[in-house]
Amino acid sequence: MKIGVPKEVKNNEFRVGLTPESVAKLVNFNHEVFIQVNAGAEIGFLDSDYKKVGANIVSSAEELYAQSELIVKVKEPVPEEFKYLRNDQTVFAYLHLAGDPVNGLNLTKTGVTGIALETVTADDGSMPLLSPMSEIAGQLSFIVGSYFLLKPNRGMGTLIGSINDLEPRTITIIGAGVAGTEAIKKAIDNRAKIKIIDLSSEKLNLLKDRFGNKNIDYIISSESSIEDAIKESDMVIGAVYVIGKQAPKVIKRSMLKLMKAGTVMVDISIDQGGCFESSKPTTHDNPTYNEDGIIHYCVTNMPGAVPLTATESLNKATLPYILELANKGIETALKENPHLANGLNIQNGEIIHESVREALINTE
Numbered sequence: 001m002k003i004g005v006p007k008e009v010k011n012n013e014f015r016v017g018l019t020p021e022s023v024a025k026l027v028n029f030n031h032e033v034f035i036q037v038n039a040g041a042e043i044g045f046l047d048s049d050y051k052k053v054g055a056n057i058v059s060s061a062e063e064l065y066a067q068s069e070l071i072v073k074v075k076e077p078v079p080e081e082f083k084y085l086r087n088d089q090t091v092f093a094y095l096h097l098a099g100d101p102v103n104g105l106n107l108t109k110t111g112v113t114g115i116a117l118e119t120v121t122a123d124d125g126s127m128p129l130l131s132p133m134s135e136i137a138g139q140l141s142f143i144v145g146s147y148f149l150l151k152p153n154r155g156m157g158t159l160i161g162s163i164n165d166l167e168p169r170t171i172t173i174i175g176a177g178v179a180g181t182e183a184i185k186k187a188i189d190n191r192a193k194i195k196i197i198d199l200s201s202e203k204l205n206l207l208k209d210r211f212g213n214k215n216i217d218y219i220i221s222s223e224s225s226i227e228d229a230i231k232e233s234d235m236v237i238g239a240v241y242v243i244g245k246q247a248p249k250v251i252k253r254s255m256l257k258l259m260k261a262g263t264v265m266v267d268i269s270i271d272q273g274g275c276f277e278s279s280k281p282t283t284h285d286n287p288t289y290n291e292d293g294i295i296h297y298c299v300t301n302m303p304g305a306v307p308l309t310a311t312e313s314l315n316k317a318t319l320p321y322i323l324e325l326a327n328k329g330i331e332t333a334l335k336e337n338p339h340l341a342n343g344l345n346i347q348n349g350e351i352i353h354e355s356v357r358e359a360l361i362n363t364e
């Protein structure tokens, strides 16, 4: 199969769809791999590294897309890339169609087949291709939250850490999944008081078994329980997810007034439209804004801040699926692997995935 890896075009996005190591494995199976010039250069994957393992370096996005049947990238295609997409091509990437419905519907119209990493499933009900990036975003959420709490960064001027015998500072984390769990681990390491909120008592109980009760409250999600928690918090992390859908708005704009001035809210779920009513997408260049005295951090590609780690981690997870698609052919691979088929979001101008279709149609 002819496999193409374009250079990512989003703000500060230096991840790349395939590492040289992954390319070597695909070339071993006699697939032809095309890499856009300098696609991995910013993270030390040079064109010469790709050439050494048998890739062809092409000089432009136009040429790359023209040559390729399967496009392996990281972030969803954006309008400047739509002109290259064709009905006989498949894109394997995060698509987040419900996060930006206008972009999602326009991408659908290109006729390209789109397999979304974030809706591929596994036997245990997990999201094996979303979770590597959620792990990273969860850890980063605590790091960026702490950074923007600093006074020079316009936060309230608190340190999440163990200081003499001062009372620990409070962090609320909404969503006890992969990203939420990583945020909890960082918060525990920094001796914060943690309020973890989820709709699922089962998830909360699993976390209770794992982390115990010391300095952690496990709370069932409701408007009033969220209100109570955020009033006391220095940092609020939103990490909810409902497969393929727009993120539920767990914090209403009116609730900001209940919070302490300079609180930092990190909306990890922004790639699915955001889970705070007051969230709007931001970039690594300009990651925060202040609304009602509350610092909002809403970067849609948080793992883009650690592109080397993120590319290596993503490739570990995606390569078996890419090999399956390439070795069997797209149609057969989707037919034989129902979990991979759950990734199929768009085909022939139609939205195939049921939850994604509902989410997009409701916003039309």
Ligand SMILES: NC(=O)c1ccc[n+]([C@@H]2O[C@H](COP(=O)([O-])OP(=O)(O)OC[C@H]3O[C@@H](n4cnc5c(N)ncnc54)[C@H](O)[C@@H]3O)[C@@H](O)[C@H]2O)c1
Pocket: 118, 127, 130, 131, 133, 134, 135, 137, 174, 175, 176, 177, 178, 179, 180, 197, 198, 199, 200, 203, 221, 239, 240, 241, 242, 247, 248, 250, 267, 268, 269, 270, 271, 272, 299, 300, 301, 302, 303
């Ligand atoms: N911004 C970024 O760069 C970035 C990077 C990676 C992942 N993400 C996003 O992070 C989000 C979380 O991903 P994940 O892998 O941790 O998901 P997950 O499925 O592991 O966990 C999501 C949790 O949200 C809970 N939930 C759903 N609705 C809720 C509600 N109304 N109230 C409370 N809890 C609720 C679920 O029960 C579940 O425990 C996703 O939207 C994902 O796309 C963003």
